Amino acid sequence: xxxxxxxxxxxxxxxxxxxYARHMQLLDGGNAEGWADTFTEDGSFYSPSMPExxxxxxxxxxxxxxxxxxxxxxxxxxxxxMFMSYLKPRDDGSFYVRSYTQVIATxxxxxxxxxxxxxxxxxxxxxxxxxxxxxxxxxxxxRP
Amino acid sequence: xxxxxxxxxxxxxxxxxxxYARHMQLLDGGNAEGWADTFTEDGSFYSPSMPExxxxxxxxxxxxxxxxxxxxxxxxxxxxxMFMSYLKPRDDGSFYVRSYTQVIATxxxxxxxxxxxxxxxxxxxxxxxxxxxxxxxxxxxxRP
Amino acid sequence: xxxxxxxxxxxxxxxxxxxYARHMQLLDGGNAEGWADTFTEDGSFYSPSMPExxxxxxxxxxxxxxxxxxxxxxxxxxxxxMFMSYLKPRDDGSFYVRSYTQVIATxxxxxxxxxxxxxxxxxxxxxxxxxxxxxxxxxxxxRP
Numbered sequence: 001x002x003x004x005x006x007x008x009x010x011x012x013x014x015x016x017x018x019x020y021a022r023h024m025q026l027l028d029g030g031n032a033e034g035w036a037d038t039f040t041e042d043g044s045f046y047s048p049s050m051p052e053x054x055x056x057x058x059x060x061x062x063x064x065x066x067x068x069x070x071x072x073x074x075x076x077x078x079x080x081x082m083f084m085s086y087l088k089p090r091d092d093g094s095f096y097v098r099s100y101t102q103v104i105a106t107x108x109x110x111x112x113x114x115x116x117x118x119x120x121x122x123x124x125x126x127x128x129x130x131x132x133x134x135x136x137x138x139x140x141x142x143r144p
Numbered sequence: 145x146x147x148x149x150x151x152x153x154x155x156x157x158x159x160x161x162x163x164y165a166r167h168m169q170l171l172d173g174g175n176a177e178g179w180a181d182t183f184t185e186d187g188s189f190y191s192p193s194m195p196e197x198x199x200x201x202x203x204x205x206x207x208x209x210x211x212x213x214x215x216x217x218x219x220x221x222x223x224x225x226m227f228m229s230y231l232k233p234r235d236d237g238s239f240y241v242r243s244y245t246q247v248i249a250t251x252x253x254x255x256x257x258x259x260x261x262x263x264x265x266x267x268x269x270x271x272x273x274x275x276x277x278x279x280x281x282x283x284x285x286x287r288p
Numbered sequence: 289x290x291x292x293x294x295x296x297x298x299x300x301x302x303x304x305x306x307x308y309a310r311h312m313q314l315l316d317g318g319n320a321e322g323w324a325d326t327f328t329e330d331g332s333f334y335s336p337s338m339p340e341x342x343x344x345x346x347x348x349x350x351x352x353x354x355x356x357x358x359x360x361x362x363x364x365x366x367x368x369x370m371f372m373s374y375l376k377p378r379d380d381g382s383f384y385v386r387s388y389t390q391v392i393a394t395x396x397x398x399x400x401x402x403x404x405x406x407x408x409x410x411x412x413x414x415x416x417x418x419x420x421x422x423x424x425x426x427x428x429x430x431r432p
Binding site for chain 1: 147154155158159161162164165166168169221223224225226227248250251252253254255256257258
Binding site: 153229231246 | 291303306309367395400
Protein backbone atom coordinates (compact mmCIF):
# COMPACT_ATOMS: atom_id res chain seq x y z
CA UNK A 1 0.00 0.00 0.00
CA UNK A 2 1.22 3.45 -0.83
CA UNK A 3 0.50 6.17 1.68
CA UNK A 4 0.26 9.23 -0.51
CA UNK A 5 0.94 12.36 1.43
CA UNK A 6 -0.21 15.83 0.70
CA UNK A 7 -2.26 18.65 2.01
CA UNK A 8 -5.50 17.75 0.26
CA UNK A 9 -8.12 16.86 2.86
CA UNK A 10 -9.06 13.66 1.06
CA UNK A 11 -5.48 12.39 1.19
CA UNK A 12 -4.72 13.63 4.69
CA UNK A 13 -7.88 12.70 6.57
CA UNK A 14 -7.69 8.91 6.05
CA UNK A 15 -3.99 8.98 6.94
CA UNK A 16 -4.79 10.81 10.19
CA UNK A 17 -7.55 8.31 11.03
CA UNK A 18 -5.31 5.32 10.38
CA UNK A 19 -2.58 7.00 12.44
CA TYR A 20 -4.92 7.54 15.40
CA ALA A 21 -6.21 3.96 15.21
CA ARG A 22 -2.69 2.55 15.43
CA HIS A 23 -1.71 5.18 18.01
CA MET A 24 -4.53 4.31 20.43
CA GLN A 25 -4.20 0.57 19.87
CA LEU A 26 -0.54 0.84 20.87
CA LEU A 27 -1.56 2.67 24.05
CA ASP A 28 -4.35 0.26 24.95
CA GLY A 29 -2.08 -2.69 24.22
CA GLY A 30 0.44 -1.34 26.72
CA ASN A 31 3.14 -0.87 24.07
CA ALA A 32 4.89 2.02 25.80
CA GLU A 33 7.79 2.44 23.35
CA GLY A 34 5.56 2.10 20.28
CA TRP A 35 3.17 4.68 21.71
CA ALA A 36 5.95 7.12 22.64
CA ASP A 37 7.31 6.79 19.11
CA THR A 38 4.09 8.29 17.74
CA PHE A 39 5.05 11.54 19.50
CA THR A 40 7.88 13.82 18.44
CA GLU A 41 11.05 13.49 20.48
CA ASP A 42 10.06 16.61 22.44
CA GLY A 43 6.32 15.90 22.31
CA SER A 44 4.21 17.29 25.12
CA PHE A 45 1.02 15.94 26.64
CA TYR A 46 -1.31 18.01 28.82
CA SER A 47 -3.97 16.08 30.68
CA PRO A 48 -6.14 16.87 33.69
CA SER A 49 -5.32 13.38 34.96
CA MET A 50 -1.65 14.37 35.35
CA PRO A 51 -0.33 16.87 37.89
CA GLU A 52 1.99 18.38 35.26
CA UNK A 53 2.43 18.00 31.50
CA UNK A 54 4.50 15.08 30.21
CA UNK A 55 7.34 16.27 27.97
CA UNK A 56 9.50 14.09 25.78
CA UNK A 57 9.37 10.42 24.84
CA UNK A 58 11.04 9.14 27.98
CA UNK A 59 8.47 10.70 30.27
CA UNK A 60 5.64 9.56 27.99
CA UNK A 61 7.01 5.99 27.92
CA UNK A 62 7.28 5.90 31.71
CA UNK A 63 3.73 7.19 32.05
CA UNK A 64 2.29 4.43 29.84
CA UNK A 65 4.28 1.74 31.66
CA UNK A 66 2.90 2.94 34.98
CA UNK A 67 -0.67 3.14 33.67
CA UNK A 68 -0.44 -0.31 32.06
CA UNK A 69 0.84 -1.83 35.31
CA UNK A 70 -2.01 -0.23 37.27
CA UNK A 71 -4.59 -1.60 34.81
CA UNK A 72 -3.09 -5.09 34.91
CA UNK A 73 -3.16 -4.92 38.70
CA UNK A 74 -6.82 -3.83 38.63
CA UNK A 75 -7.70 -6.48 36.02
CA UNK A 76 -9.14 -3.88 33.66
CA UNK A 77 -8.81 -3.19 29.96
CA UNK A 78 -9.09 0.39 28.70
CA UNK A 79 -9.95 1.39 25.13
CA UNK A 80 -9.49 4.89 23.84
CA UNK A 81 -12.22 5.43 21.26
CA MET A 82 -11.39 8.57 19.34
CA PHE A 83 -13.64 9.98 16.62
CA MET A 84 -15.30 13.16 15.36
CA SER A 85 -11.88 14.47 14.35
CA TYR A 86 -12.01 17.97 12.97
CA LEU A 87 -8.83 18.53 10.97
CA LYS A 88 -7.43 21.88 9.98
CA PRO A 89 -3.95 22.45 8.54
CA ARG A 90 -2.04 25.40 9.96
CA ASP A 91 0.17 27.88 8.16
CA ASP A 92 3.37 26.39 9.57
CA GLY A 93 2.72 23.01 7.94
CA SER A 94 1.42 21.35 11.10
CA PHE A 95 -2.12 20.05 11.55
CA TYR A 96 -4.67 21.00 14.18
CA VAL A 97 -7.02 18.14 15.07
CA ARG A 98 -9.83 18.37 17.62
CA SER A 99 -11.45 15.03 18.45
CA TYR A 100 -13.82 13.45 20.93
CA THR A 101 -12.44 10.52 22.92
CA GLN A 102 -14.33 8.03 25.04
CA VAL A 103 -12.34 5.92 27.48
CA ILE A 104 -14.09 2.57 27.92
CA ALA A 105 -13.08 0.45 30.91
CA THR A 106 -13.89 -3.24 31.15
CA UNK A 107 -13.13 -5.37 34.20
CA UNK A 108 -12.40 -9.06 33.69
CA UNK A 109 -15.75 -10.91 33.60
CA UNK A 110 -17.51 -7.61 34.25
CA UNK A 111 -19.58 -4.99 32.42
CA UNK A 112 -17.85 -2.37 30.26
CA UNK A 113 -18.44 1.23 31.30
CA UNK A 114 -17.89 4.68 29.83
CA UNK A 115 -15.11 5.76 32.15
CA UNK A 116 -14.34 9.20 30.75
CA UNK A 117 -15.52 11.55 28.03
CA UNK A 118 -12.73 13.80 26.76
CA UNK A 119 -11.91 16.35 24.10
CA UNK A 120 -8.47 15.97 22.59
CA UNK A 121 -6.73 18.82 20.77
CA UNK A 122 -3.59 17.76 18.92
CA UNK A 123 -0.92 19.44 16.88
CA UNK A 124 0.40 16.86 14.44
CA UNK A 125 3.54 17.25 12.36
CA UNK A 126 5.13 15.16 9.66
CA UNK A 127 8.66 13.86 10.34
CA UNK A 128 10.50 11.67 7.81
CA UNK A 129 7.17 11.09 6.11
CA UNK A 130 5.34 9.96 9.24
CA UNK A 131 2.76 11.76 11.35
CA UNK A 132 3.72 12.46 14.95
CA UNK A 133 1.95 14.19 17.84
CA UNK A 134 3.90 17.28 18.81
CA UNK A 135 1.41 18.51 21.35
CA UNK A 136 -1.73 17.10 22.94
CA UNK A 137 -4.15 18.88 25.23
CA UNK A 138 -6.86 16.74 26.77
CA UNK A 139 -9.83 18.08 28.69
CA UNK A 140 -12.37 15.98 30.58
CA UNK A 141 -16.05 16.80 30.32
CA UNK A 142 -16.56 16.23 34.03
CA ARG A 143 -13.99 18.94 34.85
CA PRO A 144 -14.94 21.79 32.57
CA UNK B 145 -5.18 22.62 2.55
CA UNK B 146 -7.22 22.11 -0.55
CA UNK B 147 -10.59 20.48 -0.17
CA UNK B 148 -11.02 18.73 -3.49
CA UNK B 149 -14.63 18.12 -4.26
CA UNK B 150 -16.11 15.51 -6.48
CA UNK B 151 -18.36 12.52 -6.50
CA UNK B 152 -15.67 9.89 -5.99
CA UNK B 153 -16.23 8.16 -2.67
CA UNK B 154 -12.60 8.60 -1.63
CA UNK B 155 -12.79 12.37 -2.10
CA UNK B 156 -16.28 12.80 -0.68
CA UNK B 157 -16.16 10.55 2.37
CA UNK B 158 -13.37 12.35 4.26
CA UNK B 159 -14.99 15.68 3.47
CA UNK B 160 -18.28 14.45 4.93
CA UNK B 161 -16.53 13.17 8.06
CA UNK B 162 -14.68 16.44 8.61
CA UNK B 163 -17.93 18.32 8.01
CA TYR B 164 -19.79 16.23 10.63
CA ALA B 165 -16.97 16.65 13.15
CA ARG B 166 -17.11 20.44 12.87
CA HIS B 167 -20.91 20.37 12.72
CA MET B 168 -21.32 18.45 15.97
CA GLN B 169 -18.55 20.36 17.75
CA LEU B 170 -20.38 23.58 16.93
CA LEU B 171 -23.58 22.13 18.41
CA ASP B 172 -21.92 20.79 21.55
CA GLY B 173 -20.04 24.07 22.00
CA GLY B 174 -23.36 25.94 22.00
CA ASN B 175 -22.47 27.90 18.84
CA ALA B 176 -26.05 28.35 17.66
CA GLU B 177 -25.34 30.54 14.60
CA GLY B 178 -22.38 28.43 13.50
CA TRP B 179 -24.47 25.28 13.80
CA ALA B 180 -27.45 26.76 11.94
CA ASP B 181 -25.09 27.81 9.15
CA THR B 182 -24.27 24.14 8.48
CA PHE B 183 -27.89 23.71 7.37
CA THR B 184 -29.36 25.14 4.19
CA GLU B 185 -31.42 28.30 4.65
CA ASP B 186 -34.61 26.19 4.49
CA GLY B 187 -33.09 23.14 6.20
CA SER B 188 -35.44 20.89 8.12
CA PHE B 189 -34.82 18.76 11.17
CA TYR B 190 -37.10 15.96 12.30
CA SER B 191 -36.46 14.61 15.77
CA PRO B 192 -38.55 12.58 18.20
CA SER B 193 -37.37 14.97 20.93
CA MET B 194 -39.24 17.84 19.24
CA PRO B 195 -43.02 18.13 19.01
CA GLU B 196 -42.76 19.29 15.39
CA UNK B 197 -39.96 19.53 12.81
CA UNK B 198 -37.67 22.57 12.93
CA UNK B 199 -37.59 24.39 9.59
CA UNK B 200 -35.17 27.11 8.59
CA UNK B 201 -32.06 28.52 10.21
CA UNK B 202 -33.89 30.86 12.59
CA UNK B 203 -35.85 28.06 14.18
CA UNK B 204 -32.75 25.85 14.32
CA UNK B 205 -30.72 28.64 15.93
CA UNK B 206 -33.40 29.25 18.54
CA UNK B 207 -33.56 25.53 19.30
CA UNK B 208 -29.81 25.29 19.97
CA UNK B 209 -29.86 28.40 22.17
CA UNK B 210 -32.63 26.93 24.26
CA UNK B 211 -30.91 23.53 24.54
CA UNK B 212 -27.56 25.14 25.43
CA UNK B 213 -29.20 27.23 28.15
CA UNK B 214 -30.90 24.14 29.61
CA UNK B 215 -27.59 22.24 29.68
CA UNK B 216 -25.76 25.14 31.33
CA UNK B 217 -28.54 25.31 33.92
CA UNK B 218 -28.26 21.57 34.54
CA UNK B 219 -24.45 21.73 34.66
CA UNK B 220 -24.11 19.09 31.96
CA UNK B 221 -22.02 18.76 28.83
CA UNK B 222 -23.42 16.82 25.86
CA UNK B 223 -21.34 15.31 23.07
CA UNK B 224 -22.84 14.05 19.85
CA UNK B 225 -20.66 11.16 18.72
CA MET B 226 -21.58 10.34 15.14
CA PHE B 227 -20.00 7.47 13.22
CA MET B 228 -20.75 4.47 11.01
CA SER B 229 -21.78 6.87 8.26
CA TYR B 230 -23.09 5.08 5.19
CA LEU B 231 -22.87 7.51 2.28
CA LYS B 232 -24.73 7.17 -0.99
CA PRO B 233 -24.99 9.89 -3.64
CA ARG B 234 -28.43 10.42 -5.17
CA ASP B 235 -29.34 11.14 -8.76
CA ASP B 236 -30.20 14.79 -8.04
CA GLY B 237 -26.65 15.56 -6.87
CA SER B 238 -27.47 15.40 -3.16
CA PHE B 239 -25.99 12.85 -0.74
CA TYR B 240 -27.83 10.38 1.45
CA VAL B 241 -25.97 9.64 4.70
CA ARG B 242 -27.21 7.25 7.39
CA SER B 243 -25.17 7.35 10.61
CA TYR B 244 -25.28 6.16 14.19
CA THR B 245 -25.13 8.85 16.86
CA GLN B 246 -24.50 8.45 20.56
CA VAL B 247 -25.35 11.37 22.83
CA ILE B 248 -23.01 11.33 25.83
CA ALA B 249 -24.00 13.42 28.86
CA THR B 250 -21.51 14.36 31.57
CA UNK B 251 -22.50 16.24 34.72
CA UNK B 252 -19.89 18.47 36.35
CA UNK B 253 -17.74 16.30 38.66
CA UNK B 254 -19.91 13.31 37.72
CA UNK B 255 -19.81 10.16 35.63
CA UNK B 256 -20.46 10.36 31.88
CA UNK B 257 -23.40 8.31 30.63
CA UNK B 258 -24.76 7.16 27.29
CA UNK B 259 -27.83 9.36 27.23
CA UNK B 260 -29.31 8.42 23.87
CA UNK B 261 -28.61 6.09 20.96
CA UNK B 262 -29.91 7.48 17.67
CA UNK B 263 -29.92 6.85 13.95
CA UNK B 264 -29.49 9.96 11.84
CA UNK B 265 -30.53 10.08 8.18
CA UNK B 266 -29.34 13.19 6.36
CA UNK B 267 -29.68 14.65 2.93
CA UNK B 268 -26.60 16.77 2.29
CA UNK B 269 -26.20 19.22 -0.55
CA UNK B 270 -23.34 21.34 -1.77
CA UNK B 271 -23.87 25.12 -1.79
CA UNK B 272 -21.12 27.51 -2.91
CA UNK B 273 -18.67 24.66 -2.53
CA UNK B 274 -19.67 23.80 1.03
CA UNK B 275 -21.67 20.88 2.37
CA UNK B 276 -24.94 21.73 4.12
CA UNK B 277 -27.65 19.63 5.74
CA UNK B 278 -30.89 20.09 3.81
CA UNK B 279 -32.85 17.53 5.76
CA UNK B 280 -32.22 15.49 8.90
CA UNK B 281 -34.39 12.74 10.30
CA UNK B 282 -33.38 11.40 13.71
CA UNK B 283 -34.85 8.31 15.34
CA UNK B 284 -34.15 7.14 18.88
CA UNK B 285 -33.55 3.47 19.55
CA UNK B 286 -35.68 3.59 22.70
CA ARG B 287 -38.70 4.78 20.67
CA PRO B 288 -38.73 2.45 17.67
CA UNK C 289 -20.57 8.15 -7.44
CA UNK C 290 -17.51 6.32 -8.59
CA UNK C 291 -15.81 4.07 -6.08
CA UNK C 292 -12.22 4.19 -7.18
CA UNK C 293 -10.32 1.16 -6.03
CA UNK C 294 -6.64 0.83 -5.45
CA UNK C 295 -4.09 0.15 -2.82
CA UNK C 296 -3.43 3.76 -1.85
CA UNK C 297 -4.49 4.32 1.74
CA UNK C 298 -6.46 7.44 0.88
CA UNK C 299 -8.55 5.56 -1.68
CA UNK C 300 -8.94 2.39 0.34
CA UNK C 301 -9.65 3.74 3.82
CA UNK C 302 -12.88 5.61 3.01
CA UNK C 303 -14.11 2.60 1.02
CA UNK C 304 -13.47 0.34 4.02
CA UNK C 305 -15.29 2.75 6.34
CA UNK C 306 -18.31 2.99 4.04
CA UNK C 307 -18.28 -0.81 3.69
CA TYR C 308 -18.30 -1.30 7.48
CA ALA C 309 -21.07 1.25 7.96
CA ARG C 310 -23.33 -0.58 5.49
CA HIS C 311 -22.20 -3.96 6.83
CA MET C 312 -23.13 -3.19 10.46
CA GLN C 313 -26.34 -1.40 9.52
CA LEU C 314 -27.43 -4.54 7.64
CA LEU C 315 -26.70 -6.63 10.75
CA ASP C 316 -28.45 -4.28 13.15
CA GLY C 317 -31.42 -4.01 10.78
CA GLY C 318 -31.79 -7.79 10.86
CA ASN C 319 -31.07 -8.15 7.13
CA ALA C 320 -29.60 -11.63 7.36
CA GLU C 321 -29.08 -12.25 3.63
CA GLY C 322 -27.67 -8.76 3.03
CA TRP C 323 -25.28 -9.21 5.92
CA ALA C 324 -24.15 -12.67 4.83
CA ASP C 325 -23.48 -11.28 1.35
CA THR C 326 -20.82 -8.98 2.80
CA PHE C 327 -18.81 -12.12 3.65
CA THR C 328 -17.12 -14.35 1.08
CA GLU C 329 -18.99 -17.55 0.24
CA ASP C 330 -16.68 -19.46 2.59
CA GLY C 331 -16.28 -16.62 5.08
CA SER C 332 -15.55 -17.55 8.67
CA PHE C 333 -16.48 -15.79 11.88
CA TYR C 334 -14.83 -16.50 15.23
CA SER C 335 -16.56 -15.02 18.25
CA PRO C 336 -16.40 -15.77 21.97
CA SER C 337 -20.22 -15.56 22.00
CA MET C 338 -20.42 -18.63 19.75
CA PRO C 339 -19.47 -22.18 20.82
CA GLU C 340 -17.72 -22.76 17.46
CA UNK C 341 -16.82 -20.57 14.47
CA UNK C 342 -19.47 -19.85 11.86
CA UNK C 343 -18.33 -20.89 8.37
CA UNK C 344 -20.04 -20.03 5.11
CA UNK C 345 -22.90 -17.74 4.25
CA UNK C 346 -25.65 -20.20 5.16
CA UNK C 347 -24.43 -20.57 8.72
CA UNK C 348 -23.88 -16.81 9.01
CA UNK C 349 -27.38 -16.09 7.69
CA UNK C 350 -28.94 -18.53 10.15
CA UNK C 351 -26.98 -16.97 13.00
CA UNK C 352 -28.26 -13.46 12.23
CA UNK C 353 -31.85 -14.69 11.89
CA UNK C 354 -31.65 -16.33 15.29
CA UNK C 355 -30.06 -13.27 16.90
CA UNK C 356 -32.61 -10.91 15.31
CA UNK C 357 -35.49 -13.05 16.57
CA UNK C 358 -34.06 -13.09 20.08
CA UNK C 359 -33.69 -9.28 20.06
CA UNK C 360 -37.25 -8.78 18.78
CA UNK C 361 -38.48 -11.13 21.52
CA UNK C 362 -36.53 -9.15 24.14
CA UNK C 363 -37.71 -5.81 22.70
CA UNK C 364 -34.14 -4.57 22.30
CA UNK C 365 -32.23 -2.84 19.53
CA UNK C 366 -28.51 -3.49 19.16
CA UNK C 367 -26.07 -1.20 17.33
CA UNK C 368 -22.58 -2.27 16.41
CA UNK C 369 -20.45 0.87 16.58
CA MET C 370 -17.14 0.09 14.90
CA PHE C 371 -14.30 2.61 14.73
CA MET C 372 -10.58 3.07 15.28
CA SER C 373 -9.93 0.85 12.26
CA TYR C 374 -6.25 0.22 11.68
CA LEU C 375 -5.84 -0.91 8.08
CA LYS C 376 -2.84 -2.71 6.67
CA PRO C 377 -2.70 -4.38 3.26
CA ARG C 378 -1.08 -7.81 3.14
CA ASP C 379 1.22 -9.27 0.51
CA ASP C 380 -1.47 -11.59 -0.89
CA GLY C 381 -3.71 -8.65 -1.85
CA SER C 382 -6.02 -8.98 1.16
CA PHE C 383 -6.44 -6.33 3.87
CA TYR C 384 -5.89 -6.69 7.58
CA VAL C 385 -8.16 -4.41 9.64
CA ARG C 386 -8.17 -4.22 13.44
CA SER C 387 -11.04 -2.17 14.88
CA TYR C 388 -12.75 -1.44 18.16
CA THR C 389 -16.46 -2.25 18.34
CA GLN C 390 -18.98 -1.20 20.95
CA VAL C 391 -22.28 -3.05 21.06
CA ILE C 392 -24.97 -0.70 22.32
CA ALA C 393 -28.23 -2.24 23.54
CA THR C 394 -31.41 -0.21 23.95
CA UNK C 395 -34.63 -1.62 25.37
CA UNK C 396 -37.92 -0.15 24.18
CA UNK C 397 -38.69 2.92 26.33
CA UNK C 398 -35.51 2.23 28.31
CA UNK C 399 -31.97 3.53 28.71
CA UNK C 400 -29.28 2.55 26.22
CA UNK C 401 -26.29 0.71 27.66
CA UNK C 402 -22.82 -0.29 26.54
CA UNK C 403 -23.44 -4.01 26.29
CA UNK C 404 -20.05 -5.19 25.05
CA UNK C 405 -16.64 -3.80 24.18
CA UNK C 406 -14.90 -5.85 21.50
CA UNK C 407 -11.85 -5.90 19.28
CA UNK C 408 -12.51 -7.08 15.75
CA UNK C 409 -9.74 -8.38 13.48
CA UNK C 410 -10.81 -8.86 9.88
CA UNK C 411 -9.24 -10.11 6.70
CA UNK C 412 -11.00 -8.35 3.84
CA UNK C 413 -10.69 -9.33 0.19
CA UNK C 414 -11.96 -7.82 -3.02
CA UNK C 415 -14.29 -9.95 -5.15
CA UNK C 416 -15.78 -8.67 -8.40
CA UNK C 417 -14.81 -5.19 -7.29
CA UNK C 418 -16.50 -5.38 -3.90
CA UNK C 419 -15.01 -5.76 -0.45
CA UNK C 420 -15.97 -8.90 1.47
CA UNK C 421 -15.04 -10.25 4.90
CA UNK C 422 -13.13 -13.51 4.47
CA UNK C 423 -12.33 -13.95 8.10
CA UNK C 424 -13.36 -12.22 11.33
CA UNK C 425 -11.99 -12.83 14.79
CA UNK C 426 -13.78 -11.02 17.61
CA UNK C 427 -12.52 -10.83 21.18
CA UNK C 428 -14.43 -9.40 24.13
CA UNK C 429 -12.66 -7.16 26.61
CA UNK C 430 -14.42 -8.85 29.53
CA ARG C 431 -12.98 -12.23 28.50
CA PRO C 432 -9.34 -11.49 27.83
